[in-house]
Amino acid sequence: MFKEFYYYVYEIHTGKESVNSKFFSAVFGISFLQSVNLATVWGLVNYFIEFEISKDLLIFLCYIIPVMFSVINYFYLYRNKNEIIKKVEGFSEKREKTGKIFFVVYIIASLFLMFFVVKNFVPVRY
Numbered sequence: 620m621f622k623e624f625y626y627y628v629y630e631i632h633t634g635k636e637s638v639n640s641k642f643f644s645a646v647f648g649i650s651f652l653q654s655v656n657l658a659t660v661w662g663l664v665n666y667f668i669e670f671e672i673s674k675d676l677l678i679f680l681c682y683i684i685p686v687m688f689s690v691i692n693y694f695y696l697y698r699n700k701n702e703i704i705k706k707v708e709g710f711s712e713k714r715e716k717t718g719k720i721f722f723v724v725y726i727i728a729s730l731f732l733m734f735f736v737v738k739n740f741v742p743v744r745y
Contacts, residue, residue, distance in 0.1 A: 625649050625696045626707040627722045642700045649696065650688040652729055657684060659733045666740040 628645035664670075672680075696703065710718065 622696060622699070622703045623707055623718050624652075624722050624725065625692075625700075626703050627719060629700075642697055646689060646692045646697050650685055650692050652726065653688045653692075654685045655729050655733050657688075659729070659736050662733075662736040662741045666736075 625642075625645050628648040629641050632641045632644055665672075707715070707718075
């Protein structure tokens with residue numbers, strides 16, 4: 620799923636950069652979405668468990684988690700970009716359209732759920 624989404628982020632990336640820099644930017648886009656989803660899940664879990672976390676640890680985690688996702692995605696996605704291009708460009712038109720629709724729904728749902736959870740479930744502590 621993320622391989623296909625990775626290709627779609629690359630595909631919509633505009634600019635005059637090289638192909639490699641567009642794929643590298645796509646790694647960070649996918650990593651951002653994964654971090655948003657993890658933060659959403661953490662907000663829900665924290666609401667039900669009421670786990671206290673210090674402000675310093677929270678700031679550290681806000682830096683380290685996206686970096687970890689970026690490193691993992693670099694090895695999982697960026698290094699296999701040629702295989703991903705061949706695979707996704709081989710899709711039928713109907714399959715590609717369905718994949719793009721799911722991609723847009725994924726982005727909208729990720730952002731909506733994050734804002735919903737933050738607004739309704741996460742208490743202000745700091």
